[in-house]
Amino acid sequence: MSLLVLGLLLPIAMAKLGPETNDNNLSFTNDIVQQLDFGTMMIITFEEPNDELFYMFLQQVHLKGNFATFINVGSNLSTISEGIPDSFFIWTTESESITNTLEKLPSLNYKGRFVILLKKYEYLQQVLIKVQELNIVNIVLLVEQRNLSNIDAYTWYPYVSSEMCGKTEANLKHIAYYSVEIGWKFIQGSLFFPNKMPENLHGCPFKVATFPWPPFVLSSQLIDTVNDNVYANGLEVKLIEEITKTLNLSLSYLPAPPNDIKWGGRTNLNSWNGIIGDVAYGKADAAFASLTTTEERIQYFSPSVSYWSNAVIWVVPRSKYIAGWKGILMIFKPATWALLVVLYLVGSVLLCKVAKLTSNIREYPSFRNLAKCMTLTWASVLEIPINKMPKTQILRIIFFFWIAYCLVISSIYKSSLISFMTEPRLEASIETFHQLLESRLPLGYTVGLAEYFESRIQSSLVYCSDINWCLTYVAHHNNMSLVSDEWYVKYLIPIHFLDGNGISLLEILDEYVISYHVVMILSKGHVLLDRFNIIISRITEGGLLVKWMRDINMNRTLGDAAYSNDEWRRLTLIHLQGPLFLLLFGLGVSFVTLLLEVVCKKRLFCV
The missing domain is CATH 3.40.50.2300 (Response regulator)
Incomplete structure (x- = not known):
């Protein structure tokens, strides 16, 4: 044409x-x-x-x-x-x-x-x-x-x-x-299109729209929403400070958007709000807070080159601790317990039969009676000493192997029991989104994330206006899930969502809802866009962003009350549930036995 x-x-x-x-x-x-x-x-x-x-x-x-x-x-x-x-x-x-x-x-x-x-x-x-x-x-x-x-x-x-x-x-x-x-x-030079961007920008102002969003933007009060525009640290804060320092720009921040609008976007009235709106209406030169590019943003704004990777993930409550009395039984699998019972019965019957077959030497009646023999073998299982040993040689050999077998099984059980008491086990956790749907947990979401789901999922979503409150609710009430920013949640877990043993109260599913590249959003065709992209690329290629993020996470954990795996743990009622259950069970059996003795007026076990 x-x-x-x-x-x-x-x-x-x-x-x-x-x-x-x-x-x-x-x-x-x-x-x-x-x-x-x-x-x-x-x-x-x-x-x-x-x-x-x-x-x-x-x-x-x-x-x-x-x-x-x-x-x-x-x-x-x-x-x-x-x-x-x-x-x-x-x-x-x-x-x-x-x-x-x-x-x-x-x-x-x-x-x-x-x-x-x-x-x-x-x-x-x-x-x-x-x-x-x-x-x-x-x-x-x-x-x-x-x-x-x-x-x-x-x-x-x-x-x-x-x-x-x-x-x-x-x-x-x-x-x-x-x-x-x-x-x-x-008049000067010989080109219609000379290079118009000087190396030194003479301290010209550069305004940024953002809000606290760890670990990308950290205020002086960590994650608390503030009305002022002071940001102490953060990955993107360090990045913009390095860029403006290199270009000799005077950096300033706009106040955080009101009413918790945060990122904002295009409204039904074709207007803009949030930090995106500040750029759209010329209040700010750039905006950042783990932003990414979309078709709409590319049409109306100029994103920088990407410098970090992030993802939208599902956060679910950590699995509940297995009750102590259940843990005592779960040390062995059901098939193992069944095999141990069978071996106990076989061992007791074998000792009794061999004792009855020995006619040349009179054996103790305790070994000739099946009920009393089972009592003796059970005492060996519990590592209770018995006051009489078999008289015959063959019976002594069988009984010796039985005692050795009981010692091995008892040692294995006690070591596992101690491990369970100091490190309580957790129930099976939710690992996939399919399991999350089957769990019937409410599906919470924050602003701007519902669009990533199918229509059948969107009808089940529950809106959450305050992400920090919702994360706390998920962690302590165990009856809700939430879709959120991966790096945001990972940053907050060691600070706010650990139990007394230093174990996270939240779990992150391995399946990503969506992964994206983090960028800054500048006004359409901003004159400094190319200079920004060059500096960002050099910082990224030099590995400075990775170092900054490592330093941010390290400073986050300093002074935290999290316990490492190598330190001793304080035993609580959660750890002692199993022993207390056994104690109550034993006291109950003893009380029933006492009642039977009083009623029958005779001893139940005679040697």
């Missing part, structure tokens, strides 16, 4: 341009084309092209061999299917038309090179204000005088001095002028 339009207009251009006109304006159009001579070009006009300079420019574009896109806008503007243009030449006689176009052009490349030809000086300031609002830096404004006999070239510099920073004033500079007699004459 572009080449077709260009081919139709070229014969008209050649017919309209005579040799004399072509020679007079050759240097003017040739120099402009030279500055725009890279990639794809887009030419925009708002009226019927009836200007000889326009056709001269069109001819030079054709001679250079670039693939130029020509769009006759009229009242509507066509989109570009070939891709984002690298340079633009805008031909207009009305300032209002160009300001509307700069806002609505869907394929506008803020990093491209722009040349705008204006017919009157009155349009210059108005267009410049719009250009500054849109952060278009690589631009040349041409103002025509006396029917192309003289043309002045202007541009603007975003950072000239500490008194003229960014968009505070119209930093307009007259860079060149053209006349038919001498051609182009540059």
